[in-house]
Amino acid sequence: MNTEKLELFEVFIRSKRGLDHKHIGSLHAEDHEQALEYARDCYTRRSEGVSIWVVKSNDICSSQEDDAECFYDPSDDKPYRHATYYVLPDPVNNM
Amino acid sequence: MTSQEENFMRKIEADEKIEPKDWMPEAYRKNLIRQMSQHAHSEVIGMQPEGNWITRAPSLRRKVVLLSKVQDEAGHGLYLYSATETLGITRAELIAALQSGEAKYASIFNYPTLTWGDVGAIGWLVDGAAIVNQVSLQRTSYGPYSRGMIRICKEESFHQRQGYEALLALANGSPEQKQIAQDSLNRFYWPALMMFGPHDSESAHSAKSMEWKIKRETNDDLRQKFIDQTVPQIEVLGLEHPDKAIKWNEERGHYDSGEIDWDEFYSVINGNGHCNRQRVEHHIAAHDEGTWVRDAITAYNEKKNAKKAQNVA
Numbered sequence A: 001m002n003t004e005k006l007e008l009f010e011v012f013i014r015s016k017r018g019l020d021h022k023h024i025g026s027l028h029a030e031d032h033e034q035a036l037e038y039a040r041d042c043y044t045r046r047s048e049g050v051s052i053w054v055v056k057s058n059d060i061c062s063s064q065e066d067d068a069e070c071f072y073d074p075s076d077d078k079p080y081r082h083a084t085y086y087v088l089p090d091p092v093n094n095m
Numbered sequence B: 001m002t003s004q005e006e007n008f009m010r011k012i013e014a015d016e017k018i019e020p021k022d023w024m025p026e027a028y029r030k031n032l033i034r035q036m037s038q039h040a041h042s043e044v045i046g047m048q049p050e051g052n053w054i055t056r057a058p059s060l061r062r063k064v065v066l067l068s069k070v071q072d073e074a075g076h077g078l079y080l081y082s083a084t085e086t087l088g089i090t091r092a093e094l095i096a097a098l099q100s101g102e103a104k105y106a107s108i109f110n111y112p113t114l115t116w117g118d119v120g121a122i123g124w125l126v127d128g129a130a131i132v133n134q135v136s137l138q139r140t141s142y143g144p145y146s147r148g149m150i151r152i153c154k155e156e157s158f159h160q161r162q163g164y165e166a167l168l169a170l171a172n173g174s175p176e177q178k179q180i181a182q183d184s185l186n187r188f189y190w191p192a193l194m195m196f197g198p199h200d201s202e203s204a205h206s207a208k209s210m211e212w213k214i215k216r217e218t219n220d221d222l223r224q225k226f227i228d229q230t231v232p233q234i235e236v237l238g239l240e241h242p243d244k245a246i247k248w249n250e251e252r253g254h255y256d257s258g259e260i261d262w263d264e265f266y267s268v269i270n271g272n273g274h275c276n277r278q279r280v281e282h283h284i285a286a287h288d289e290g291t292w293v294r295d296a297i298t299a300y301n302e303k304k305n306a307k308k309a310q311n312v313a
Helices: A032-043 A065-075 B003-013 B026-045 B047-051 B060-085 B091-100 B116-137 B143-171 B175-194 B206-211 B219-237 B262-272 B276-289 B291-312
Strands: A007-014 A021-029 A051-056 B247-249 B254-256
Touching: A007 A032, A021 A032, A021 A051, A021 B060, A021 B143, A032 A051, A032 B060, B026 B047, B026 B060, B026 B091, B026 B206, B026 B276, B047 B060, B047 B116, B047 B276, B060 B091, B060 B143, B091 B276, B116 B143, B116 B175, B116 B219, B143 B175, B143 B219, B175 B219, B175 B262, B219 B254, B262 B276, B276 B291
Parallel strands: none
Antiparallel strands: A007 A021, A007 A051, B247 B254
């Protein structure tokens, strides 16, 4: 199949107003317009969505697993960012 | 073990998912490509035996249902091809392997659909067996495969139910219709059991796949589940069980069953089923006939881009 000429798109669907768009898969298409139509035909056959995003896979810049330490470690020693860090007397502890 | 391998095994043991950009052993990647592409090819080739009956469905209702089911299979093929491509292989390579015979698909689709009853039997038994396998694969260790399985399982239960319903209508019809249902059950029951693959002791890929949690349950355990769930379904249809050795085993809590004809299994896998050649030839022909559509899309896009470039200049 000459999908090699077609670009890869990632598909995101909002299942209901008020919810996030969620990644559900990918497909090959010529352009954004066609990717949207394919996504509708393939991923919303049972009214799974009210809105579709398509993004060229190549346009996604992703953090690397190997970078995880320097990316996320700095927040490990900052427990004071969590509500549970603060000890309050029982009568007011549902704050 | 290198630290990469250790890190990989730690994730597997902790039931964490492996994601596309994570380091993975080359054999894990290869094993996944083999299993996932075989799965994708099965979805696509599986459209043929059922597609055979779309124009001859006995009512408009059965026709829209069957059409919708076959469309689903095309979508499932796409989910699985896309997921396989995340392992660094192209769609074109996958399709070429199918067409050259290098890659396999479920051998059940090499059996012909001789009667309308076969369409019912495929939905009920073949999709039924596939669901047992796929439910288990929802917990597979490779993230994109697991997510694809979850989506497919959600859509698939209608496939099994529509097939059973169609067969139930036949079984409750005239004596001739009931005979059609029995005949379809007889012909598809054993090949459906074969879908789970060889016995664990004979399975070439099983041990490593289990260790890496690509597979979560063994061929024989999954097959036993299917055998157990099918017995009462055959009773409700009022049909005779094709396996004369089927017998409840109180001690095991499972049905004992007769032995599968493994010579037939290997013969069909090795290309000697009724329809092996026809299936692949049809895939190649359909693919070739679609060339002009793909060419037109490319030409249109080139024209559009040229126009855009002109406007900018």
